Amino acid sequence: MIKKMLAAVLLTLSSAAAIAVPFGSQSVLVVEDDTGKVLLEKNAGAIMPIASLTKLMTAMVILDAKQDMNELIEIERSDVDMLKHSTSRVPVGASIPRGDVLQLALMSSDNRAAASLGRTYPGGVPAFKAAVRRKIVALGMTNTVIEEPTGLSPNNRSTAADLVKMANAASRYREITDRTTDAKNIININGRGVEYHNTNRLVGAKGWDVGLSKTGYTQEAGRCLIMSIKAAGKNATMVLLNAGASSARVLDALNIRRYISGEEASNGRIARSTPIRAASRAVSRSPRFSASAPAIIKASSGRIVKVKNGPRAKLQVVPVKKKVVVLRKRRH
Secondary structure, eight states, rough: OOOHHHHHHHHHHHHHHHSSOSSSSSEEEEEEETOOOEEEEETTTTOOOOOOHHHHHHHHHHHHOOTTTTTTEEOOOGGGEEEEEEEOOOOTTOOEEEHHHHHHHHSSSHHHHHHHHHHSSSHHHHHHHHHHHHHHHHHTTTTTTTOOSSSTTTEEEEOOHHHOOOOOOHHOOHHHHHTTTEEEEEEEEEEEEEEEEOOOTTOOOOOOOOEEEEEEEETTTTEEEEEEEEEETTEEEEEEEEEEEEHHHHHHHHHHHHHTTTOOOOOOOOOOTTOHHHHHHHHHHHHTOOSSSSSSEEOSOEEEEEEEEEEOOOEEEEOOOOOOOOOOOOOO
């Protein structure tokens, strides 16, 4: 009886915590890594499309196969996305070392790179899919289905609870943590160095200590994020699924970090550690501002940021006008 009462109290406290932090993502789970304690939770058992979060599973299966990371992989026409017609800066015909292809798939979330990793798995795509199924079972991800390596298929589905298990497993691969926490890197493509950037703008940002990161987006999945961070001496992993916009996903991550650090959650106002682009978009969605008039905020740079509200919110940076001092010479 006492155990049931304690469980009810813990559930109530967990629910209260979730209510106290405003979330734009439809499903949220934040777990303290060292203890396994659930810090924040919202619809953690809901099964949803996971988009490019899939690529963490792809990377683990590829690394488990102990393939040569220096072996050249040629990007083929079959690697091109014909489902969503997503763009790629990796040209067909390019020959790239498998280690760099893995970097492109994880850091820049390139779909051609991920597709080529699955295609060149020992035994081909059928063997890759079988290996993924075995990995899912081994990790105890009972509500997860992954049918292909990129995440483009809406049939790649999971829950935030399952994805925390996947994130914890991925964090044990140095090859994954190093690549997902690179803010940018230069990859040799057909003899030319091409700079690629991390799809998570919080990686490398001031005030963020990120140990693992992966973003995802499709129309069905919305904006998704897996990220392990250190804040206030605590290590925690967060999973965000189906946010309506990148700004909502960033604001959720900010509020989670504030919660872990014991700070007050933000309702959309600019934080100094937030990039001005992310902050301005977050502000445009804040209910504190009237839909009929633009919100005007003064940025730390001294510029005026004007945000037009509504479904087509726009950001306009207006330089501060300097006072003009006219010196008149006296006539002698």
